[in-house]
Amino acid sequence: xxxxxRQPVKSPTTAAADFDRPxxxxxxxxxxxxxxxxxxxxxxTCVALTCVLAVLFIFVFIIKEAMPLLTSGHGWELLTSMKxxxxxxxxxxxxxAVIAGSAYxxxxxLIVAVPIGLLAAAFLxxxxxxxxxxxxxxxxxxxxxxPSVAYGFFxxxxxxxxMQRTWGLSTGTNALNASIILAVMAIPTIVSISEDALSxxxxxxxxxxxxxxxxxxxxxxxxxxxxxxxxxxxAVILGMMRAVGxxxxxxxxxxxxxxxxxxWWDLGQSVRTLxxxxxxxxxxxxxxxxxxxxxxxxxxxxxxxxFGMNIASEALLARAxxxxxxxxxx
Amino acid sequence: MRMLARHILDKLFTCLAGLSVVxxxxxxxxxxxxxxxxxxxxxxxxxxVEFRRMQLGEFHRGDTGALAAETARTDVARAKMYAxxxxxxxxxxxxxxxxQAKDACRLLDAQLQNRQDTGRLSTGEARKLNRAARDLRNxxxxxxxxxxxxxxxxxxxxxxxxPDAAALAGxxxxxxxxxxxxxxxxxxxxxxxxxxxxxxxxEKVSELVVKLFGPRAKDSVADLAQFRYGATRWDRALAxxxxxxxxxxxxxxxxxxxxxxxxxxxxAMLPGPEMAEFFRTVRDDLPAMLQPRATFYWQYLTDNSTxxxxxxxxxxxxxxxxxxxVLAMLLAVPVGVTTAAYLVECTRESHLLRVLRTCIxxxxxxxxxxxxxxxxxxxxxxxxxxxxxxxxxxxAGSLTLGVLVLPVVIRASEEAIRAVPMSYKExxxxxxxxxxxxxxxxxxxxxxxxxxxxxxxxxxxxxxxTAPILFTAAVAxxxxxxxxxxxxxxLSYGALDLATGDRIAxxxxxxxxxxxxxxxxxxxxxxxxxxxxxxxxxxxxxxx
Numbered sequence: 001x002x003x004x005x006r007q008p009v010k011s012p013t014t015a016a017a018d019f020d021r022p023x024x025x026x027x028x029x030x031x032x033x034x035x036x037x038x039x040x041x042x043x044x045t046c047v048a049l050t051c052v053l054a055v056l057f058i059f060v061f062i063i064k065e066a067m068p069l070l071t072s073g074h075g076w077e078l079l080t081s082m083k084x085x086x087x088x089x090x091x092x093x094x095x096x097a098v099i100a101g102s103a104y105x106x107x108x109x110l111i112v113a114v115p116i117g118l119l120a121a122a123f124l125x126x127x128x129x130x131x132x133x134x135x136x137x138x139x140x141x142x143x144x145x146x147p148s149v150a151y152g153f154f155x156x157x158x159x160x161x162x163m164q165r166t167w168g169l170s171t172g173t174n175a176l177n178a179s180i181i182l183a184v185m186a187i188p189t190i191v192s193i194s195e196d197a198l199s200x201x202x203x204x205x206x207x208x209x210x211x212x213x214x215x216x217x218x219x220x221x222x223x224x225x226x227x228x229x230x231x232x233x234x235a236v237i238l239g240m241m242r243a244v245g246x247x248x249x250x251x252x253x254x255x256x257x258x259x260x261x262x263x264w265w266d267l268g269q270s271v272r273t274l275x276x277x278x279x280x281x282x283x284x285x286x287x288x289x290x291x292x293x294x295x296x297x298x299x300x301x302x303x304x305x306x307f308g309m310n311i312a313s314e315a316l317l318a319r320a321x322x323x324x325x326x327x328x329x330x
Numbered sequence: 331m332r333m334l335a336r337h338i339l340d341k342l343f344t345c346l347a348g349l350s351v352v353x354x355x356x357x358x359x360x361x362x363x364x365x366x367x368x369x370x371x372x373x374x375x376x377x378x379v380e381f382r383r384m385q386l387g388e389f390h391r392g393d394t395g396a397l398a399a400e401t402a403r404t405d406v407a408r409a410k411m412y413a414x415x416x417x418x419x420x421x422x423x424x425x426x427x428x429x430q431a432k433d434a435c436r437l438l439d440a441q442l443q444n445r446q447d448t449g450r451l452s453t454g455e456a457r458k459l460n461r462a463a464r465d466l467r468n469x470x471x472x473x474x475x476x477x478x479x480x481x482x483x484x485x486x487x488x489x490x491x492x493p494d495a496a497a498l499a500g501x502x503x504x505x506x507x508x509x510x511x512x513x514x515x516x517x518x519x520x521x522x523x524x525x526x527x528x529x530x531x532x533e534k535v536s537e538l539v540v541k542l543f544g545p546r547a548k549d550s551v552a553d554l555a556q557f558r559y560g561a562t563r564w565d566r567a568l569a570x571x572x573x574x575x576x577x578x579x580x581x582x583x584x585x586x587x588x589x590x591x592x593x594x595x596x597x598a599m600l601p602g603p604e605m606a607e608f609f610r611t612v613r614d615d616l617p618a619m620l621q622p623r624a625t626f627y628w629q630y631l632t633d634n635s636t637x638x639x640x641x642x643x644x645x646x647x648x649x650x651x652x653x654x655x656v657l658a659m660l661l662a663v664p665v666g667v668t669t670a671a672y673l674v675e676c677t678r679e680s681h682l683l684r685v686l687r688t689c690i691x692x693x694x695x696x697x698x699x700x701x702x703x704x705x706x707x708x709x710x711x712x713x714x715x716x717x718x719x720x721x722x723x724x725x726a727g728s729l730t731l732g733v734l735v736l737p738v739v740i741r742a743s744e745e746a747i748r749a750v751p752m753s754y755k756e757x758x759x760x761x762x763x764x765x766x767x768x769x770x771x772x773x774x775x776x777x778x779x780x781x782x783x784x785x786x787x788x789x790x791x792x793x794x795x796t797a798p799i800l801f802t803a804a805v806a807x808x809x810x811x812x813x814x815x816x817x818x819x820x821l822s823y824g825a826l827d828l829a830t831g832d833r834i835a836x837x838x839x840x841x842x843x844x845x846x847x848x849x850x851x852x853x854x855x856x857x858x859x860x861x862x863x864x865x866x867x868x869x870x871x872x873x874x
Contacts, residue, residue: 037765040766041676044668044671044672044676045672045676045682047664047665047668047669047672048668048669048672048673048686049686050665050669050736051669051686051689051690051693051736051737051740052685052686052689054689054693054733054736055689055692055693057704057708058693058696058700058701058704058708061704061707061708061712062700062703062704062707064707065703065707115350116350116353116354117350119346119347119349119350120347120350120351120354122347123344123347123348123350123351124351127344127347127348134865136351138861139351139354139355139358140354141857141861142358142854142857143354143357143358145787145790145791145794145853145854145857146361146362146794146850146853146854147793147794147795147796147822147849147850147853148698148794148795148796148797149794149796149822149825149826149846149849150361150365150794150825150846150849150850150853151361152826152829153365153825153826153829153842153846154361154364154365156829156830157829157839157842157843158364184357184361187354187357191354215336215337215339215340216340216343216344217339217340217342217343217344218336218340220343221343238695241695241697244697245695245696245697245698245699245700246697246698247697247698247699247702247796247797248796248797248826252826252829252830275697275699275797278699278702278703279699279702279797279800282702282706282800282801283801287711295703296703296707299699299700299703302697302699302700303696303697303700306695306696306697306700307692307695307696309695310691310692310695313695314688314691
């Protein structure tokens, strides 16, 4: 060690003793050192298990708080009824409309984000030189870094009035507004992960395609993108997760009307999502009330959806890794 | 031909792909543009004399003497405008005129009583004077209330020609005759039938004048700071001037068609030379009346705000955000770096490793609002009450945020530690250092820039999150954040509150945008720092 070299040796006898020490000690010879090492290892493991503990506690406590609703007879209602009247007498907790609202804004955002994200990823991985990519990366990172409340702020104070004025909609805060902003938020995720997936497809596939006379577009569309399929799918799922779980934007921009738009394709109407319902109603639900348990049940639904997506994306990414390493897909 | 089509398709694809990247850059500009441009207005603007009065009154900042001189100058400029407004409103506000007449009679009563008590006046004479004054007053009241011009003029003539007027000279009631004379002038100019309409319009104008120039010295002091001062900013003043000078009406362009908004000068609704003078003054002399001056209000970052963020800055919010973020990092960094070290250096068991990795990925994928629910259920309602902390608190919020950013710290640190060349570790081990010693003195310093990047990114994430602190730490109104066991105001929650919840916020758009700008700048500054550190690092690793 550098410090040891600089310091003069204080006592020749201890230095000699150090020198005589065997290089490898068995636990019997250096019990204290062995115990310390084991203890340190155990401590490290404990700290590292914080993550596991955190995930466990998240599930346990959300389920614990949601349980009173699920066992109260309203549990089945949650996934079968469209009516969400938490403060009526008797209350009705049907989450279908808000789940549909979440689906609306998520699918709406994916319709915008997936083509743009994929094209941008292809552009960055195959078309532009390294220098341009280095310049573009920070743009994507900054888009990902802007706080969600700032996106929501923009949606409600800039985009909503503009939409209302320009397109003559009855309200500026609607599913379309939320979808557009969510798309902008999901694009960075989709671009960076699918770019990784596209880059992981080796040169040999590309060169083979070029050798057969394909243009660059054909190579990308017919060879590279299919080869990177599972990675791209994982990217889309992760982008979708961002949109499903996003709270501030949809709370501020989607209008918060617990309805399914009619006609169904009309994104100009207000909707309300799972996340916005939780965020908006928690303040009005007193501690211990069935309303609060219902909101935790919504949180559980959300957690289950994102957990499922997470598992799927991880499996897809693992498959993509196996493929790029040259293993055969199952 | 087919080749050509393929070639064109190829070029088209390239163009589309390029366009999508341009679109991303455009989105960044479109979203940040208004926030930066309008938010900068919270700190850089032309402040009026009202702003300097507000700074002195609310924040004890500025030069009293200079302000007094300036106020004197603006008062001179405003006097003409107020005089014109008062002269006109005198004729229109019937209730005020009636009040004046009644006051005169009341004063007279007191005066007569006093004279009787001191024996200077006999009872009979007093009664006679009183009756005369009362007659005059009643006649005057008739004139005030009349909507017919001839009738009003007749009544006023009667008052002016009254033989009792001479007898009342020298008493409090002598003001009745000049009042009649003044009112006569108004009657000759103004259409009496339209008087209620004028009164309503005048009411609007007076309200706007108070908003523009602040309450006058004779008015009572308002409770809320927002009513104590006029327009503190020149842009605000111009908007109010516009509202005074012009009025919007909705007219129907024809049956069955949508109403159209038409702008008309307000002067057309309030006739008379006084109002013409008033409108001219407001139009031309506004700079003299408000003394706008370029102002850099950097204290915006540190000042507290008055009710509803009408005046002042974002000091408590900025401090609250910093407090939450730093506390969250105190939890996340040690745990995160240790976990990363464990992942890279210690574990050989693939089972545990896989479980750990799955958990980290799961944690990264949990929606932020679910973290909020978890923080509420676990920290606020279960864990912290065991230690005597009840309700929402900075501690609960920062613990929640700490768990939220844990995956960010772990992933960045793991990558950084993995990137340290094996030769470093091997050299250290060969020199006889143990595993822990090698890690602390060799691997960690070498990985530090990379870890730092991750920590900075995690900080920016924690500072920007709103949903996890909704139920665990944030309040919209409260004192300066001090104790970690109390809730606090934060930039993100404040921005949400100003954008959606607040009623008076739309009147102060610069403060709305200023709040979000401070947050965005904080987050972007952290990110840019991280990007710079990383690019330097990669250059170093490439051997530059």
